[in-house]
Amino acid sequence: MKKRILVVEDEPSILANIVYSLETEGFEPQGCATGEQALASFAASPPDLVILDVGLPDLNGFDLCRTWRQQSDVPVIFLTARGQEVDRVVGLEIGADDYLVKPFSPRELSARVRAILRRCRAPMTPGRLTGHPSTPANTPFQLLEDRAQILYFGSTLPLSATEFRILRVLCQHPGRLYSRSQLMDQAWTEPETALERTVDAHIKSLRAKLRAVRPDLDPIETRRGLGYSLKEHG
């Protein structure tokens, strides 16, 4: 079955290029030029992935993403104008899965789309597929690998795909120190496209979600200048 891709971009030539390229690659793209159109299309038929321009004439792409995030974990790739570095971090904090800075090649975009859909289909390491939760020793976490969910003190954490992968890596070896570049290598399929400080942004967002469950605890330890590790308990 063809994967439905919602493409939201107000620049007609860019939109046409993306739609054409995705069709050529065997996807089923749905193009929208405004945020309102995108909201209607998303509600009528939820897509498998969204490509979202940040600067739209009617709505802000980040606001659109936040709206969808309340009800859906659909992967989102943001398109940003050159030099919108601050926006990159904001976008990652609200649960974007990837970024492309204009101008980009349609081939590069298709490669990102395929990579994200691949890891959404198989968010766990092959061979570790299990219907049973695995509980990292001495931590309050439970990994439900086949559902790509992580429980914290029994509560399901509302994680983005990237947050899930980061926390999953940390949970595999509590106490082990991971540098930012190691986390990028393990949690991103194309680590060279990620910035080290985007790891910080994801960790910040993860911590907020963990605090929502247990405000008194901070199970992720920051090792200044080194990276992050999951604290070992008891």
Ligand code: CA
């Ligand atoms: Ca635009």
